[in-house]
Amino acid sequence: MKNILVKDFNHFTDRGVYIDKREPTAGHLWKLPGPKWKPLRTKMSPCFSIKKLKMIFSNLLHVGKEMGKSLEDECKKTEGIINVEKLCQCFTVDIVSSSIFGVETNSFLDKDNMYLKMEKELVKSDSRIRMIKAALQIIVPNFFDIFSFIKFETVKQSALSFVYEMVRTVIEFREKTGTVRNDIMQLLIQLKNGRKVDDNDDECETSGGSEICLTMDEVVAQAYTYFFVGSETASSALAMLVYECALNKQIQYQLQDDIDNGLATSEGKITYEAILEMKYLNMVISGLHWDAKYYPNPSKFDPGRFSKENSSKRHPCVYLPFGEGPRNCIGKRLGYFMLAVGTINIFKKFRVSVCERTEAPEINPLAYTIKLSKPLFLKISPRENEEN
Numbered sequence: 450m451k452n453i454l455v456k457d458f459n460h461f462t463d464r465g466v467y468i469d470k471r472e473p474t475a476g477h478l479w480k481l482p483g484p485k486w487k488p489l490r491t492k493m494s495p496c497f498s499i500k501k502l503k504m505i506f507s508n509l510l511h512v513g514k515e516m517g518k519s520l521e522d523e524c525k526k527t528e529g530i531i532n533v534e535k536l537c538q539c540f541t542v543d544i545v546s547s548s549i550f551g552v553e554t555n556s557f558l559d560k561d562n563m564y565l566k567m568e569k570e571l572v573k574s575d576s577r578i579r580m581i582k583a584a585l586q587i588i589v590p591n592f593f594d595i596f597s598f599i600k601f602e603t604v605k606q607s608a609l610s611f612v613y614e615m616v617r618t619v620i621e622f623r624e625k626t627g628t629v630r631n632d633i634m635q636l637l638i639q640l641k642n643g644r645k646v647d648d649n650d651d652e653c654e655t656s657g658g659s660e661i662c663l664t665m666d667e668v669v670a671q672a673y674t675y676f677f678v679g680s681e682t683a684s685s686a687l688a689m690l691v692y693e694c695a696l697n698k699q700i701q702y703q704l705q706d707d708i709d710n711g712l713a714t715s716e717g718k719i720t721y722e723a724i725l726e727m728k729y730l731n732m733v734i735s736g737l738h739w740d741a742k743y744y745p746n747p748s749k750f751d752p753g754r755f756s757k758e759n760s761s762k763r764h765p766c767v768y769l770p771f772g773e774g775p776r777n778c779i780g781k782r783l784g785y786f787m788l789a790v791g792t793i794n795i796f797k798k799f800r801v802s803v804c805e806r807t808e809a810p811e812i813n814p815l816a817y818t819i820k821l822s823k824p825l826f827l828k829i830s831p832r833e834n835e836e837n
């Protein structure tokens with residue numbers, strides 16, 4: 450695995466997926482073949498550096514706070530029986546809308562906002578045919594090459610038009626008003642205007658310009674992909690994590706201790722540095738995996754497998770939640786910190802348990818990404834109410 454992903458990567462640069470060049474999203478990172486992928490990845494990587502993550506960290510904190518408030522209100526209204534799948538979806542959609550598009554939404558209050566609707570449009574498998582086409586483009590790309598004169602649409606056009614319109618409006622507004630925001634769209638605008646995004650300086654002019662310039666279509670393709678892959682992956686992982694903690698009370702208590710201790714060192718504030726110190730949180734986030742070959746009894750939720758000592762006994766390429774090597778997940782830091790901030794905001798104030806309405810979550814086989822197939826109801830109650 451390490452040879453393919455890292456050592457001999459130069460021979461395995463492509464995902465081998467069919468690309469229909471007529472599709473406006475053809476120019477996004479995930480699909481592009483090696484020679485086209487490399488310059489784009491080089492352009493985009495600085496947008497996801499630690500420095501840039503710290504820049505958008507306040508967005509994560511803000512949405513985390515809103516989630517906490519929403520949980521408090523819901524606990525009063527619904528006696529704490531909450532659809533955690535939806536809660537996590539609102540959380541990640543709001544983070545992605547603010548961090549990528551620079552648009553503040555509050556999906557916890559406004560369940561009809563366009564971003565939430567768009568996410569559903571993008572992810573939902575309303576068309577089996579579209580899903581089958583997408584799967585075949587991965588399995589038998591040559592077939593599509595031969596019949597390339599036929600347009601095999603895999604992306605819902607209404608959702609795509611929405612992203613295009615939104616990106617255009619945001620760019621137009623910022624360019625007209627000179628508004629600058631701490632978000633990924635700002636960095637995409639820099640790249641569109643021929644300004645390199647650098648990890649040391651926030652912005653720097655380049656001599657040539659054209660080779661680092663993103664076209665409008667490329668900006669839309671990136672925004673579309675980040676929205677699509679960024680929100681659903683993290684939302685499903687967070688919902689599964691909460692479910693496992695509801696089932697495994699000892700793990701939940703230990704997680705809460707870790708969070709309480711970590712926050713005590715940062716005057717109660719959730720900071721980037723405090724999160725890095727929460728070692729058990731990291732183990733809990735890592736705890737979801739499927740491979741029985743390396744994790745005996747894989748369905749048992751056991752964060753202990755990911756202690757420093759136990760992890761060091763495994764080959765690093767055994768655990769690849771974000772892939773590995775030059776083509777790994779570009780948003781892995783953002784994804785990880787979304788999970789961390791979400792988990793902290795839930796467990797610092799609430800206990801979670803299963804209830805009569807809880808059904809074991811299942812993965813929707815027809816969704817593009819890992820997605821739960823039904824609502825996940827759990828009982829959530831404020832920690833302050835419980836007896837010690």
Ligand code: HEM
Binds near residue numbers: 479
């Ligand atoms: C918990 C959250 C996430 C998980 C589990 C995840 C997982 C992955 C995995 C497994 C890959 C394939 C890596 C490989 O082939 O070696 C990938 C690729 C990718 N991910 Fe993520 N991801 C997450 C969040 C995000 C976020 C937040 C973004 C952006 C906002 C993002 C953007 C991408 C892109 C653009 C690629 C393609 C990279 C390339 O080909 O250069 N992901 N992700």
